[in-house]
Amino acid sequence: MLRPDPSIFDTDALIDAVIDREGRYVNHPADRGGPTCWGITEAVARAQGYVGDMRELSRGEATTIYRRLYWLRPAFDKVALRAPKIAAELFDTGVNMGTGTAAGFLQRALNALNRAARDYPDIAVDRDIGVRTLSALDGFLRARGKDGETVLLRAMEALQGERYIALAERRPSQEAFLYGWLANRIGDS
Known part of the structure; x- marks a missing residue:
């Protein structure tokens, strides 16, 4: 392990x-x-x-x-064994947006980064960290190495930032929180 x-x-x-x-x-x-x-x-x-x-x-x-x-219920601890930065991002995003949303960001990013399924097969975006998601993460890390973790993190943060902006656009009352979300939840949080 x-x-x-x-x-x-x-x-x-x-x-x-x-x-x-x-x-x-x-x-x-x-x-x-x-x-x-x-x-x-x-x-x-x-x-x-x-x-x-x-x-x-x-x-x-x-x-x-x-x-x-x-942390434990969504299996982010299992991600931490492979990619600590990704696990930390999943946790923080999960707290703010829900663990299913965070897991979905990971799954979407893995699918988009698998070079048309050459590095590992596409996975269902089911918002659940299971065997297939962990296997895809392993495949990604094998193909891209440790630097890949940083790129995967950026992809997840891009999805997160887009969701914050869309939320503020749909519900103007949420604009009260947008600056803080972008300042404190995207990047080195």
């Missing part, structure tokens, strides 16, 4: 960085997610068994939710 270099990849640090970026309690009127604490929406917290006031959601509870729902 492949192991990420711990000096490059640390799941706890990844989760802490997202929590720090998301901040404490927020209830912005334009945020369709409603009240959030540490970036965890009230609906997600309740679905995970939290019954208290959202202002009181502990950082530890948020960390547990992030690890379970946004």
